Amino acid sequence: MEWEYVTEQGDTWDVLAADIYGSEKLVGLLQEANPDYLGILYFPAGVILTIPDTPKQASSALDSPWKRNA
Template sequence: MKYYVTTQGDMWDSIAQDQMGSTDHTGLLMRANMRHTLLGAYIFPAGVRLVIPDIPQRASGGLPPWKQKK
C-alpha cells in the first residue's frame, strides 16, 4: 500500500489511472478512502492524502497444465 497527495483538480478516475494503471480500479480506490467518498469529494483540492491500495492479483484464466494442448 502507498499514499498519494492530490493536486488541485485531481479526480477519482484520473488518480486511479495515474497511480494504479487503469480507471477500472476507481471503485477500489474509493473504497480504500471511504472518508473522502462519504464527504462527496469528486474534484480534490491540493494536499489531500489518499491511500492507494494494492491491486489484487487475478488468477490466470488459462487451463490447468493437464488440459493444455502441447
C-alpha cells in the same frame, strides 16, 4: 502493502486510478480505501489518500484476452 498519495488541485478519482493502476476501472479500489472522501469530485491540493496495491485477480482481469490464457 499500501502507500499514500497527496492530491493536487483538480485530481479526480478516475484520473488517479488511471495514473496509479493503468485503468480507471479500478477506481473502486481507491474509493474503498478512502471512504471519507467519496463526496469529493475534484480534490483540493493536500488531501492524503491511501493507495492500496492492486490485487492480482484485478490486474489479470484487465489484461487483453490473448494475454489471459498465455
